[in-house]
Amino acid sequence: MMEWYSATALLIGGLVGLMFMGIPVAISFLIINMVGVVLLMGGFAGIEQLLVNASASVTTFTLVPVPLFLIMGELLFHSGLAIGVFNALDKCFGNIRGRLAYLTVGGGTIFATLSGSSMANTAMLGTSLMPDMIKRGYKPKLIMGPIIATGGLAMIIPPSSLAVLLGSLAKIDVGGLLMAGLIPGIILASLYVFMIWLMIRLDPEAAPGYATEKYPLREIIGGLMRDVLPMGLVVFAVIGLILLGWATPTESAACGTAAVLILATFYRRLSWDVIVKSMRGTVKVSAMMLIIILGSTTFSQLLAFSGASRGLISFATGFELSAYAMLLVMLVVLIVLGMFMDQLSIMMLTLPIFMPLIAFYHFDPIWFGVVMLLALELSLATPPFGLLLFVMMGVSPKGTTMSQIVQASAPFLLCSLFLILLLVLVPDLALWLPGLIRN
Structure with a gap:
């Protein structure tokens, strides 16, 4: 039997090495699983077990909300319902300096509660608001920073597809985890608003003042009633049903998708082209996620079978770090x-090691799930390979450099770090709503 440290070096070192060579994640997991199974689980008998485990990992009922939330977000985007929300909100801001930056946070937060996808949120904000912000003379830091920051909110605010996956993989109550992200998500959006206000105070030219059309109150109220208020049906279907205890996350995802279909039909925005584009986008992302899950589940079992998980946990706890010092290590x-x-x-790489440590140090798993989602949201905008940095690059004008995007997002990353600290000091910010549901 291989020593735990040798197995760790083979499995984790080999996986990271393959990824650094540019091999796709799913293929990297498959290669290292095959090597690990042959060396650690008895050759072809182990391969047969690998296939059985792989099938079980992607047929679990808790994963059903993921494609449903993705369909919901895609339908909102392709039908134009999301753009209607932004247009209605835009009329409310008047001549406030930096109104488009504030609109980014306000509209992006609403769309985050409807889509569940950070990449879709960022792409929509960039394509719909960025051209007007450039035309109005906003500085890049006040254009790209709020867009990247608000785009990441979809990872925390329900319905977060990644939260569903995290709950499923880490054996955390999915409904509780979804609800736990709501209050921290609203606080984070408020911190973004404060950061925009502070940046404008320090550099008024970052958001030049200009005259905008003044809309009559009747038109403003009409726009809100027509384009924003009906979205409450979707929010209620996704969040309200879980809060009231009337639906599981899977059922609420189905209800949310049905609500979007009803609204798109009512507004005459539902066409065959919209359905095809939405399904195509959903299938691409869902297939990628399921293939990675398929490989990573066996990877976790290999870590446990070889003793690598137990050895790593014993090694980590052997330093006798305090609970919060260990939490800091995990966040880093x-x-x-x-x-x-x-x-x-x-998530696939760290959860087999982190979750036993969470149990050892007696952290609440739902609370840790929110903290982990915040750390992952933070990593979306960290160079050199943060996914949202590349999404932003894709929707930015020609000539935009990665350095500009990173500098623009940096102040907003401080907001996420501050919120993590706040959650450490006041855990009930994340745990109050799940407790309310349980009671």
Whole structure:
């Protein structure tokens, strides 16, 4: 039997090495699983067990909300319902200096509660608001920073597809985890608003003042009633049903998708082209997630079978660090990995080691899930390979450099770090709503 440290070097070292060579994540997991199974689980008999485990990992009922939330977000985007929300909100801001930056946070937060996808949120904000902000003379830091920051909110605010995956993989109550992200998500959006206000105070030219059309109150109220208020049906279907205890996350995801279909039909925005584009986007992302999960589940079992998980946990706890010192180490690991890997891969790699440590140090798993999601949201915008940095680059004008995007997002990353500190000091910010549901 291989020593635990040798197995760790083979499995984790080999996986990270393959990823650094540019091999796709799913293929990297498959290769290292095959090597590990042959060396650690008895050759072909182990391969047969690998296939059985792989099938079980992607047929679990708790994963059903993921494609449903993705369909919901895609339908909102392709039908134009999301753009209607922004247009209605835009009329409310009047001549406030930096109104488009504030609109980014306000509209992006609403869309985050409807889409569940950070990449979709960022892409929509960039394509819909960035051209007007450039035309109005906003500085890049006040254009790209709020867009990247608000785009990441979809990872925390329900319905977060990644929260569903995290709950499923870490055996955390999915409904509780979804609700736990609501209050921290609203606080984070408020911190972004404060950061925009502070940046404008320090540099008024970052958001030049200009005259805008003054809309009559009747038109403002009409726009809100027509384009924003009906979205409450979707929010209620997704969040309200879980809060009231009337639906599981899977049922609420189905209800949310049905609500979007009803609204799109009512507004005559539902066409065959919209359905095809939405399904195509959903299938691409869902297939990628399921293939990675398929490989990573066997990877976790290999870590446990070889003794690598037990050895790593004994090694980590042997330093006799305090609970919060260990939490800091875990957060640093998540942020560093986020510089080079996607969020799903990070979860697959770290959860087999982190969750036993969470139990050892008696942290609440739902609370830790929210903190982990915040760290992963932070890593979306960390160079050199933060996913949202590349999404932003894709929707930015020609000539925009990665350095400009990183500098623009830096002040907003401080908001996420501050919120993590706040959650450490006041855990009930994340635990109050799940407790309310349980009671």
